[in-house]
Amino acid sequence: MVDPNKIVFFDTTLRDGEQSPGCTMHHAEKLRFAHQLANLGVDIIEAGFPIASTGDFESVRTIAAEVKGVRIAALARAKSIDIESAARAVEPATQNRIHTFLSSSDIHLQHQMKLSRDQALDLAGESVRLARSLVDDVEFSPMDATRSDPAYLCAMVTIAVQAGATTINIPDTVGYITPSEYAAIFRMLKQLPGMEKVIFSTHCHDDLGLAVANTLAGIEGGARQVEVAVNGIGERAGNAALEEVAAALLVRHDVLPYTSNIVNTQLYPTSALLSEIVNHKVSPNKAVVGKNAFAHESGIHQHGVLENPLTYEIMTPASVGVIANSIVLGKHSGRRALEHRLVELGHAFSKQEIDEIYARFTELADRKKLIYDEDLISLLQPEKTPT
Ligand code: KIV
Ligand code: ZN
Secondary structure (H helix, E strand, O other), X not given: OOOOOEOEEEEOOOOOHHHOOOOOOOHHHHHHHHHHHHHHOOOEEEEEOHHHOHHHHHHHHHHHHHOOOOEEEEEEEOOHHHHHHHHHHHOOOOOEEEEEEEEOOHHHHHHHHOOOHHHHHHHHHHHHHHHHHHOOOEEEEEXXXXXXXXXXXXXXXXXXXXXXXXXXXXXXXXXXXXXXXXXXXXXXXXXXXXXXXXXXXXXXXXXXXXXXXXXXXXXXXXXXXXXXXXXXXXXXXXXXXXXXXXHHHHHOOOOOOOEOOOOXXXXXXXXXXXXXXXXXXXXXXXXOOOOOOOEEOOHHHHHHHHHOHHHOOOOOHHHHOOOOOEEOOEOOOOHHHHHHHHHHOOOOOOHHHHHHHHHHXXXXXXXXXXXXXXXXXXXXXXXHOOO
């Protein structure tokens, strides 16, 4: 029974995310990360693409055997060799899924697949039927759905559902769609006959920087599964970032009144673990988990945050697993932040002394981008002001 208020988190960090240049992971790293995804509370882990290599097959099979309390999915093209391999890989899991896909856009069918529309419809049905004969839970993705003829997309989705697919994913494979168009696709598909029990899913790439916005629009259009990757890694510009979608559901519950199993305090630890494993630093201005996501540099903001963090923070750092916000001292900082840090360092000064230290501080901050504690200590002794 589909809970209309629940969002299912399908994490594809280990599959689509791993397709990000430079993000390949070894077997032990994948297993370690899969355990963390389970701690984070994702509902489904897409553990890999078993036909791609023996290594990928082994990783999926180990994750399926060892990571408990979460459904393990494997990707398969609409080919029997892929589907049979995916079934063997996920077989040890208590709950498993085969995710099979086939392009639905003319540009893919003609130039890549060399298939007619009718041949592709037959193949979609046959593949889902084969997958359903091997596992109970089958997801079907019409690849490049968002650039497909809507009537043909409806036909392919209908055939996949009749063949036994229980989840229909609508990939914005090349990150092309806009939010209102994406929502409209879900509304259109949900009206087709026989779709009452189907869970529709988003899968958004970030080529236009719209992946998270499109994911949220998909939910508004009726999708109840989101395919996301930690830190937004994935093909080209990446996938919708798991932590951003989760934070939007947390902060904007007023307009997105849905529940999920995500443990929000695990968002930052999961991001940090992935960054360590793939050796990719998260961009400092990355929403939710970037180094600057809870850092304040300008005097006006620092003053507000020191009075009440809610003046410039829409969620508490702790709510997403970040230890604390930070007041960064630089050329935009004011007296209030300077004094606050000096007090934290054990120094109390009169107003006049603060004014004098602040004058030396702004002079130094003009030359140096960031002011660290050791610089502050030197500022207290004018003759030691760093040059
Ligand atoms: O982006 C895409 O179309 C995919 C499919 C395999 C679901 O990743
Ligand atoms: Zn993708």
